[in-house]
Amino acid sequence: MFFHNYKYALKTLLKNKALVFWTLAFPFILAIFFNLAFARLHDYDQFEPFDIAIVRDDAYNNEQTFAAAFKTLTSGDERMFKAKYVDFDEADKMLDEEKVEGIVYVKDGQAHVKIKGNGTNQTVLKMTTEQVAQMSGMIDDIADAEQQRAGGTLNLIEVKMKAAEIVQNAQPKISDDSHVMNVVSIEFFTLIAMACMQGAMLSSEMLNRCLPNLSHRGKRVAIAPTKKSVVVLSNLLAGYTMLLGSVILLILFMRFVLGVDFGDNMGLIMLLASIGSLTATMFGMLLAVMFKMSDNAKQVVVLIITMVGCLFAGMFGGMKIFFDEACPWMNKINPVGLITDGFYSLLYYDDMTRFIVNALSLVALAAIFFVLSVRNLRRARYDSV
């Protein structure tokens, strides 16, 4: 009975054009667009340092780690930017006259980028600034903790050294052919996370089919002599199979067709994708159980939640840093953020702790969604069908 249900559930899913589009075709299309948008960045030979303006005022100087990191990025043979240190008005004028591609400045302790247009250089400047700001923030946090532990004896120069060291370590990944453009990889990581979360549509649709209060087909299933647990689990497994299959295809497509760099961690990336897909499957189940809506309405809700999750996780530029600072808990419960951060940590850190924390957080979220759903499903009898 389980296999019979599973087989037909999978068959109907694979023939459902709307679901196939959102869970399979849409992420592939986005991946191709991303690849086209970042095509120039893949070719290091074409990458030339470009002019930027840095507003060097008290606010900038106060962010010593950030400033030190930018100094490294703007000096030496392998520099990314040709920097001009000016005040804000002068920088603005230079931007208007198109003498620079963008302005980097610090205001209220936050790094900002002002650009005109949406070219590749502007994207590189924006993403690099976000990355450096994030790293600097982390280094400052670590340094503060270290200083507290050392009783305030740590030398500030050592902190700057550490910042330079981190950025130096990061820069080869940007310029080294074996690790092409990690800044771009983050966009692809978020895309994989998005593909995982879109999968909530599948499990939501599958639950709709099982429950008599959600669909006419559900009524027919409910009067059959098949245990609800068998029907629900076989349907969920079908949804999960399709989701995982499409996410794996997406990762393989990115890796082998688009040439996205995932480092040497394909196995762990697949593992995290499968955990992320499980979380999304459970989320879709919860959505179906808790809210009586049409299939289309649920698809729209999943789409909106996923896109908001992607926004928090950094798919659309610098929002990740903003949200990480404004509401740090947000990305700790945002599955898209957890998946993206898990991939990111694989590429950036030798230590597996952050990856494991992200993976376990996703498992915990999946467990919470599952328990809440089952509580609602068990012995449910309906007031209306």
Added chain:
Amino acid sequence: MKNVIEVKHLTKSYKQNKAVDDLSLAVKEGEILGLLGPNGSGKTTTMNCILSLLKYDAGDIKIFGKEMAPDAYDTKAKIGVVFQEVAVFDELTVYGNIDYFCGLYIEDKATRAQYVEDALKLVGLEENKNQYPKQLSGGLLRRLNIACGIAHKPKLIFLDEPTVAVDPQSRNNILEGIKKLRDDGATIIYTTHYMEEVEILCDRVIILDHGKIIAEGTNDELKALAKIEEKVTVEVAELSPKQLSGFEKIKNVDSVSYEEGALKVVFGKGKNNLAEMIEYLKANRINYSRIFAERPTLNDVFLELTGKELRD
């Protein structure tokens, strides 16, 4: 004959509104019981309560002698349901749909394949088995809906308005199929608001209104409740008020009306009413094109009992 279904004092409310009000009924093995009533009379709600799809406020429901519950799997295995709404998968073929729903009851593949073929034959969809639901007409889709509900050869079948919005050919096919199911030994609960179908199919009829049983019996028993014996309709091109009032004087006439060329005379009792009518028409030299008599219908019974038409 033993009872397949026993419902006692079933009550189900939606907020302040009582959808089923202290309803008790029994269905005998092998019979076709018609649940007749206008929209909103509680037919479908009663059916959903019996099937344990809905919570109900009070009452006892037994099917095949056992209390019905969502986890009464042995009982459920013997039940087939055809819902009012078409409930099939657009992504599966006709054969695939029947096979899927039949597979929820029948695990053995060979048996299931035979059952699916039998169901296709019963509803006349053998030639459409590789088509998808979207390629079927409304009538054929209804037939598929029925096949999905009865393919596993259930002993008790609930049919909830299975002929709504179907063409006459499909309706005939469906009604013939239902008779065949009864002949094969199934007990059938047939809910509808089409009195003609009830008269053709059902051994016994329960008339519902506002969640209550207002009448119960065979067709003839119910028709005996109507206070009319015969309705005679005469197509007359022209009729003066004097001529019209003359009809009221004919023996046994209860009421007379004339509208759009049709004279309707209702007789409360008597045997040779039609002959007397013809005599009267001849005697008064009233020209008519057509004349026919009708026995009271279940609609007349419903009108008599509730003061409104079944399809109001």
